[in-house]
Amino acid sequence: MVNTLTPETTERAHGPRSAGPAVNGRAQTRRRRHQAVVAYLFLAPALLFFAVFLILPLGFALLLSTSRWAGFDLGDIDPVGLDNFTGLFADGSTFLTPILTNTLLFALGTVALALAGSVLVATCIDNLRFQGLWRTLYFLPIVTTVVAVGNVWKYMYEPGGLVNGVLNALGLGSVAFLQDPDTALPSVVVVQAWASVGSAILILTAGLKSIPESYYEAAALDGAGPGTVFWKITLPLLRPSLLFVCITQFLTGLQSFALIIVMTKGGPGDATNVAALEMYRQAFSYGDWGTASAAAFVLFVVVLVVTLVQLWIFRRKGEDA
């Protein structure tokens, strides 16, 4: 605003007394306008992309979340106000409990396991030979499709599967991992954490490499043990990488459903049902796009709040995202 007005103000002030600066001012304005047009032209593809794939769907989803719509005819969109939102939290609705609770537990469990596992493994790898080989091995689940990962683990968890086979060989009874509502969600969380640990290791390894060696040398001179070095040097200096891994894994965890649909389809009962799976079902199985869109906005708010809280916690500890 200031940049636009200043030359015009100057032009008006000097205009009556001198033609030269006025001509220069007009030329400057034309040049700036020309530059703005060029800038907009360069920005246009990106703006168009965002308009088509972000703004428009967002607006449409907002419209649908306050409407009832069966899916195909735009003329049939029926405004219902906040009915879809109140329906999600009405007495008897399963959206808050157990679906949203499961979503948070799933994301939290995944992040906790993946973070702990990846810190441990990345630290070990950092002290090993053939680091590239180890990183590749741990990264393999990332390049494997979720469907394959889910099916393999599903067979391993089955009553006559590998995991129960090992338990039986140890003289222990079988566990109905995916069939028991108490063990189903943790069992899927383990798989999700296992599948996502590879990417976390890559990021943390890069973080470990960026820690100056001089800190470790100083610690060695002071006689610090491995535990002290890890807690006092490695972990604090890894915080930026941990923050990134934590936020991205949490977001992925809150939105994921593919592994669950492959392994349990949300069951038994609603024991492993999560928000994204419920949204998918509401829209594509039940033809209730309004409820699905309302659920999407609720999940959006949850994701936003969780991300802001994570950023706030890490910033309090002196880190910028």
Added chain:
Amino acid sequence: MTPSHRTGGLSRRHFALALPSALLASGAFGCAAPHQGTGRPGDPIVLTLLSHYASGELKKALRGPVDEWNATHDRVKVRTKAVEFTDLLTTFMVRQAAGQGADIIHPYCLWNGQLVRAGVLRPAPSEHAEEITRGYGTAAVGASSVGGEVYGYPTEVQTYALYYNKRLLREAGISGPPRTWRELEETAYRTAARDRYGNTLVQGFGLSTYDDSTTVGQTLALLNAAGGRFVSADGRSTAIDSPAGRAVLDLEHRLVVKGASAPGVNVYKAFQSGQVAMVVSAGWWTASLKAQMGKDYRDVGVAPVPVPEADDKRATLSTGFMLGVNTASDHPREAWEFLRWLNTEKVSAKSAEKGATATRMSSLQVSVGSLTGRADDMRTLLSEGGDPNLRPFLDALAYAVPEPNVPGAQQAKSLLRKNIEALWTGQQSVDEALRTIRRQVDQEVSRSW
């Protein structure tokens, strides 16, 4: 706003309004029209048919009549597309939204209310509706209708019966299949076996959480056999919270608690490998059991679903599919004509006696071990040399109760499944399950759309 902004074509405000509108409009038009061929004058009309006949016998069976139609009709050609049954509903929804909806669709009748509400299915023209009402059984016509209006030609009709493993029953000292629930329980307990680690070796009575249809179908067949119903006659509330419903859930709960049923086991694998003594399932299964079990199929027997008491009236669940025409099709007349040719025109039946005739669809169904809603065709096609295990399913056509297909039927079924699973896994008692089903399903089916 400066004059140049007003006169220089679209303003920014207009542009901001026009862009989303144009995109929405293009989406709307995209939603409207299925692919119809090249559209050049003189070129044939290409009708697309989307079904779940995606693999093996089913795919091959549909190929026959479609090839015959294409060979004998120059102006209208039919092209088939197929996906697995588990993906069929979502495929309808997604393709329709993307403007790729097929001209002819082959939905599970449970979804008809939902598809009619969404404006996907076109009502059958009166002459076709009359043919359908005249030619098919009551259950089949009911399943293909929504609000009293017929929406398509019934194709396969599935009734539910009791599959049993003759060898396992014999080894347990039981001479024949159970006829009452008391016998069912006794047989289940006597045939069930587990190893010392708690692994199920043999399920006496198979209860499976494989998918909605498997889980719910078993329960509804038993519910119908006990004289109960899932949804009230007006389709506005659930009727499962009745003495019959309570009796069914009690029965299933006892079987699970006493170890005669293991819901976590995939019954579709376990039965074939002799690890399930009895299970309730639909008629389509005979064909795949025959193909996959080989010589062991001789151990498979089929009997009517047991009733609570010996003198109770028989009843069971019936489900079905139909072929209907998409509202977005540009050639509905041709599509209905193809369906009439496929479903009502009688031709020589290869598998039946010489000179016997049946519709192409009926022959197709029987060739893959299934049933059609046309009782006359079924009698013709099963007259001799057919699989005796199909007979109980055919008999059941006379007393089977159609699955309700109200607009929220799929969601009601999913809710029922969740609560059945919660009961089987000890998350809910029978009373809690009945209360929750009533509250959740009532809320869904009573919604005014």
